[in-house]
Amino acid sequence: MTAAPDDCLARNEWICGDYLSSRRQILLDAVGQHLELTALSVLIGLAVALPLAVLARRWGWAAGPVLAVTTVLYTIPSLAMFSLLLPVYGLSATLVVAGLVLYSLTLLVRNILAGLRAVPEETRQAARGLGFGPVRLLLTVELPLALPAAMAGLRIATVSAVSLVTIGAIVGFGGLGNLIYAGMNTYFKAQVLTASVLCVLIAVAADLLLLGVQWLLTPWARKGRT
Amino acid sequence: MNVLGSTWDWLADPAHWSGDDGVWHRLLQHLLLTVVCLIVSCLIALPVALVLGHLGKGGALAVNISNVGRAVPTFAVLVLLLLTPVGKWGEGPTVVALVLFAVPPLLTNAYVGMREVDRGVVQAARGMGMTGRQTLVRVEVPLALPMILNGVRIAAVQLVATATIAALAGGGGLGRIITAGFNLASTPQVVAGAILVAVFALLVEGVFEVVERLGPAWARGGR
Numbered sequence: 001m002t003a004a005p006d007d008c009l010a011r012n013e014w015i016c017g018d019y020l021s022s023r024r025q026i027l028l029d030a031v032g033q034h035l036e037l038t039a040l041s042v043l044i045g046l047a048v049a050l051p052l053a054v055l056a057r058r059w060g061w062a063a064g065p066v067l068a069v070t071t072v073l074y075t076i077p078s079l080a081m082f083s084l085l086l087p088v089y090g091l092s093a094t095l096v097v098a099g100l101v102l103y104s105l106t107l108l109v110r111n112i113l114a115g116l117r118a119v120p121e122e123t124r125q126a127a128r129g130l131g132f133g134p135v136r137l138l139l140t141v142e143l144p145l146a147l148p149a150a151m152a153g154l155r156i157a158t159v160s161a162v163s164l165v166t167i168g169a170i171v172g173f174g175g176l177g178n179l180i181y182a183g184m185n186t187y188f189k190a191q192v193l194t195a196s197v198l199c200v201l202i203a204v205a206a207d208l209l210l211l212g213v214q215w216l217l218t219p220w221a222r223k224g225r226t
Numbered sequence: 227m228n229v230l231g232s233t234w235d236w237l238a239d240p241a242h243w244s245g246d247d248g249v250w251h252r253l254l255q256h257l258l259l260t261v262v263c264l265i266v267s268c269l270i271a272l273p274v275a276l277v278l279g280h281l282g283k284g285g286a287l288a289v290n291i292s293n294v295g296r297a298v299p300t301f302a303v304l305v306l307l308l309l310t311p312v313g314k315w316g317e318g319p320t321v322v323a324l325v326l327f328a329v330p331p332l333l334t335n336a337y338v339g340m341r342e343v344d345r346g347v348v349q350a351a352r353g354m355g356m357t358g359r360q361t362l363v364r365v366e367v368p369l370a371l372p373m374i375l376n377g378v379r380i381a382a383v384q385l386v387a388t389a390t391i392a393a394l395a396g397g398g399g400l401g402r403i404i405t406a407g408f409n410l411a412s413t414p415q416v417v418a419g420a421i422l423v424a425v426f427a428l429l430v431e432g433v434f435e436v437v438e439r440l441g442p443a444w445a446r447g448g449r
Contacts, residue, residue, distance in 0.1 A: 071431075072428065075424075075428055076424045076428075077386060077387035077391070077401075077423055077427055078391070079390045079391050079394065079423070080390060080404065080419070080421075080424045081424075083407075083416045083419060084417060084420040084424065086416050086417060087413055159293075159296050159297050160296055163298065164299075166301040167301055167391060169301070170405070171408075177299070177301060180299075180301060180302055181305075184395060187309060189309050192306055192309060195302070196299065196302035196305075199299050199302055207297070
């Protein structure tokens with residue numbers, strides 16, 4: 001029998017190199033789940049939000065109800081949102097994704113709609129005068145001009161989703177949130193701190209990535225300033 | 227649907243409403259936490275934002291702090307605080323986390339509101355011989371009030387949400403009904419708790435909406 005090693009794990013320190021090396025696989029799995037849940041929910045949210053925003057723009061009367069519903073959805077706290085979906089999806093990853101989709105949807109619809117509304121009427125008329133049909137007008141004029149606002153919404157939605165995934169720990173699908181939850185119950189300081197820092201890093205990385213995508217997608221915006 | 231029926235039965239049972247784990251007690255805890263923390267956050271954030279906005283300094287800080295707030299998971303902060311010495315003060319971690327998450331929207335909105343006040347109006351106030359303090363109190367703050375109140379409203383909704391999550395880390399409030407339901411594997415209780423939380427959050431939002439509508443015209447802004 002050897003005595004328990006006196007390393008940082010045994011002393012339960014906040015920062016612990018041994019934790020990183022001995023729990024590498026657990027951490028990687030948690031990060032993987034975190035990224036998967038975030039990406040899936042934001043992408044589904046985007047796929048639903050885009051048509052909703054376009055329709056709300058086309059038919060003015062639809063804008064009020066759409067915005068009202070999304071505001072109500074956004075007001076519901078995340079823990080309650082996941083719980084309300086429990087009877088529908090049970091304890092599953094789908095529940096977390098569904099909850100996050102509803103939040104992303106709210107932010108994305110509002111921002112895309114604001115972007116579409118900000119397209120100057122003269123620009124639209126000029127495009128019509130050039131013989132653009134409604135579809136071509138939407139795809140080649142309105143959507144590109146709405147892109148900066150839409151991207152701003154996408155960045156907020158993604159960063160929020162990264163942070164909200166942790167609440168999914170209540171149903172066992174919270175990515176890094178699972179580690180935080182387990183670490184809380186066992187007073188495992190290194191695990192809680194490491195998982196929290198990773199969460200913030202993922203959020204910052206995702207934000208920078210989307211900023212880069214925006215830079216690539218809007219070449220006209222960067223020509224002006226050198 | 228079956229779940230709806232049993233949820234209704236849960237809510238209709240008077241035994242679930244009384245006692246220390248009852249709905250009324252949890253609701254009171256939730257309300258108290260929200261109100262106390264909203265007042266504390268306002269006392270911290272608003273003076274700083276108003277002075278910075280008046281002086282026109284620290285703008286990058288005031289605006290970016292709310293982006294940082296969004297990237298940091300509430301749950302992670304709660305658990306981290308729970309494991310520090312603060313965790314031994316009972317509701318300590320919850321209160322600190324609530325205040326931390328309510329300050330950014332207050333700060334950002336109040337600062338932006340102050341900076342959006344028409345510079346011409348401010349210069350006119352100067353021209354009339356108003357001192358800096360008079361300009362701040364009589365001109366800038368009244369004109370920035372719609373934005374400041376909007377920040378208070380966002381902070382209040384954020385507080386309700388954070389107070390719910392606090393239940394995951396052992397804090398009080400309505401969230402406890404949900405977490406207890408998960409521990410008991412009782413879907414009706416989970417859903418009943420979620421409905422209570424959602425209704426409470428919407429009521430808070432609704433109260434602000436009504437206050438805004440009933441307020442004097444100059445406080446409503448050009449929405």
